[in-house]
Amino acid sequence: MGVPVGRTASGSADPAAAEGPIEGSVAGLAAATATIPHTERFPDCLSYIDEPPYPLVCDTCETRYAATPEGMRRAIACHHSLDAVDRAAIPICSLDLQLTSGERAASPYSDAQLRLLAAVYMAHQQRFDHQLEYDIVWDSMTNLEAYVGIDTDEVQELLDDGLLRVDCRRPHKLYTVTPDGRDAIGVGHREGIAYGDGTGDLSESSLHVAMVAVGARLLAEEFVDPDDQPGTRVERYYGVDDGRLDAAVLDPDDAVVAALEAERINNDRREAIPADFDKMAACDPEAAWWLVKTRGDGHQVLRALNDPPDGESRVSRTYSENMAPREYRLETPGLTAVYTFEYARDTLLDSEQPR
Structure with a gap:
């Protein structure tokens, strides 16, 4: 091929x-x-x-x-x-695939399937040249399928066998390599930027990586790049006393100027969302932004904050589910704005898609 x-x-x-x-x-x-x-x-x-x-x-x-x-x-x-x-x-130029020829021959999966798993994992780890090869913020992973030369049946087999998972199809398709998929390509997931403060979570999805990347770029444009703003740098996965912020703008004294939470709606959302709010509020930032996948996810964030399982309400009201999250009017230490990933990328982000 x-x-x-x-x-x-x-x-x-x-x-x-x-x-x-x-x-x-x-x-x-x-x-x-x-x-x-x-x-x-x-x-x-x-x-x-x-x-x-x-x-x-x-x-x-x-x-x-x-x-x-x-x-x-x-x-x-x-x-x-x-x-x-x-x-x-312009294709990606090479892959970090550390399987020996014997391991590849013994694998139940074709070289093309192993190449795709490696490419998706490297994209998740942001190891491609994002200006030239692949940018997880803008580029569909269907591009990666074309770059590694795999047919649709082989992709479907990886999905059916649980080695690959579809995170989203809008605004572009993103896959995540599952633990079984990482095993298939011999990846130790504590390598590189895969784990820890300044990096990410072991279970972090490609969608979450993309949302954090968009949020970090927006924070830089708003609080670091302008001469009249107090921020000096943006840190991703910034460690604080109560955990980590997905992204934070820091001033010269390392005080948090602005914070970002890229919220994934999981089964523990009623407990996790108020905890994320409290974590950001404790930093007393000028801005506390939340990025969500969909409009419905934005409303779930508000509901969890308005009616938490423990403690007082973090926000005093909710809004109609017909209202776009960007139209919420909330000013609290742990939430000042909510945006969907697509709106943040396509409307708020000043930087254009890389050439």
Whole structure:
């Protein structure tokens, strides 16, 4: 599978591109972790050498470039412009798939399925170049399916077998790799940014990662970027006395200026939502924003805060379920605004979708 742009070795090489053929087990590993020979999308102005390490080739001058994000940028800019290339046609360049050839052969799943699991996990961990390859805030994971060269039946098998889960289809499709899926690709989920303060939760979904990312960008635009605002930086998953804030704006003295909660409506919502409110209120921020998946989720947040199982009401009123969360008028230490993910991304966020 893949776009028909592979070619046999010829042409001049950029110094950053690897030279010479790769043989044996190393070639098998390169083929398993590379996406270039499998992608169904590729810039029209480029081709690639159809053997590991699959260097990119400028079709105008035949110069080769490494199959990396920087190599892709240089290859396109060689005789063309990034702005003239459809960003969705620029594939992810490689995968961190640490299975041996024997483990891949013994797996009940195809290489394409293993590639997709690795790609979704890396997207969840935000390990792709978000300006060029994949941005979880804007990009559908159907793009990842095209980049790894997998057919719909194989995707469905991963869903049916519980290795992959659909988080949402709007504003774009997001998957999360389940614990069984992580086992299938040999991932220790305490690696990288997968766990702890400044990182995230073991069970965090890709949707939650995307909501936190949108919220952090909004906080930066509102409280850090303007010269007249007190914030100096935004921290994600910021540890406080009562737990962690999904995102926080800090001033020069590390006091919390603004806080964000990306709320997932779970079975424990009646207890969890008031606890999240109290955690933010204890920081006494200027702004306490909540991001939710849907309008209905926004109303569930208000109901849980208005009628908690313990203690006093955190908010004095609720609103009609026909009202959009952005229209709520609440000024409390733990909640000053509620937005849906889609509204926050498409309407509030000043930065445009990356090129």
